Amino acid sequence: MEEGITDMDCRVAILKTANGNLMKENKEFKDKIERMEIQSRKFNLHVIGLKTDIEKSDPIAFVTNFLKEVFGSELSCEPAVEIAYRIGQGTDLRPRPMIVTMQRYQAKEAILKLARSKGEILFRDVRVKIFPDITPDVARKRALFNDVRMKLRKTEVRHGLLFPATLIVTFNGQTKLYRDCSEAEHFYKTVISPVSVQTRNEGGK
Known part of the structure; x- marks a missing residue:
């Protein structure tokens, strides 16, 4: 029984390793196909x-x-x-x-x-x-920035989307690039929003 359990543990470990390799290869193939499709639509x-x-x-x-x-x-x-x-x-x-x-x-x-x-x-x-x-995957990635872009429009902050899905924000003379929407949201909340609130308060006095 002990030998059988040991043998099964070995088989499970081998299968986990093989599955991990297959998942890695699958992701690489998907990324490659996505890059090729993006390139084919470039013009x-x-x-x-x-x-x-x-x-x-x-x-x-x-x-x-x-x-x-x-x-x-x-x-x-x-x-x-x-x-x-x-x-x-x-x-x-x-x-x-x-x-x-x-x-x-x-x-x-x-x-x-x-x-x-x-x-x-x-x-x-x-x-x-x-x-x-654009490809469906690129459309999905661009859509992730919709909320923060709406906030940027309301505060009249200059911004745009670079192809395929990079947010560019220009604020107080500085230009920043964001490929992660959570990082863009953090920048808005910690840097842009406080300044906008202060400006509105000063304007209301």
């Missing part, structure tokens, strides 16, 4: 709101003209489109989104910057929005 834009079939048989030409029409001379470079296609399912009220791959990364970033500054784009009486094309 992409996610366009929502364009009417179904408005692009007819030439989506590349249509999107190129669309970008020129809505941004015009504000664009600092030529919006050369490499690929444009629809994804998912849609209805008349919610047309299928479009994925647009730009030939130049600089053009993609310039378009996103202009889209953020405009907020919502009106194109032929239709409201259109342009976002970066």
Whole structure:
């Protein structure tokens, strides 16, 4: 019986080691796939709101003209489109989104910057929005910063999200980067919030 228990303990230890190695390898593979997917979307834009079939048989030409029409001379470079296609399912009220791959990364970033500054784009009486094309995992990581970003907006502190999911905050002449939302929350509570409260109190006197 003692020999059997000892043998079983050895087997369990071997299985635990093997399981640990498999978990480590699995995480490495998942991280590698995630990095590859992020890289594959690096030049992409996610366009929502364009009417179904408005692009007819030439989506590349249509999107190129669309970008020129809505941004015009504000664009600092030529919006050369490499690929444009629809994804998912849609209805008349919610047309299928479009994925647009730009030939130049600089053009993609310039378009996103202009889209953020405009907020919502009106194109032929239709409201259109342009976002970066991100993976579900990146979207989840970015969403973790929603609460602290809302607080930063209320206190009018300059901030933004760097790709893929890094919060950048500029306060009192200093710029800080946060990849962990809990660290960003701590900075807000201990540094920004006390100053904001003091400013409001002084303003109310």
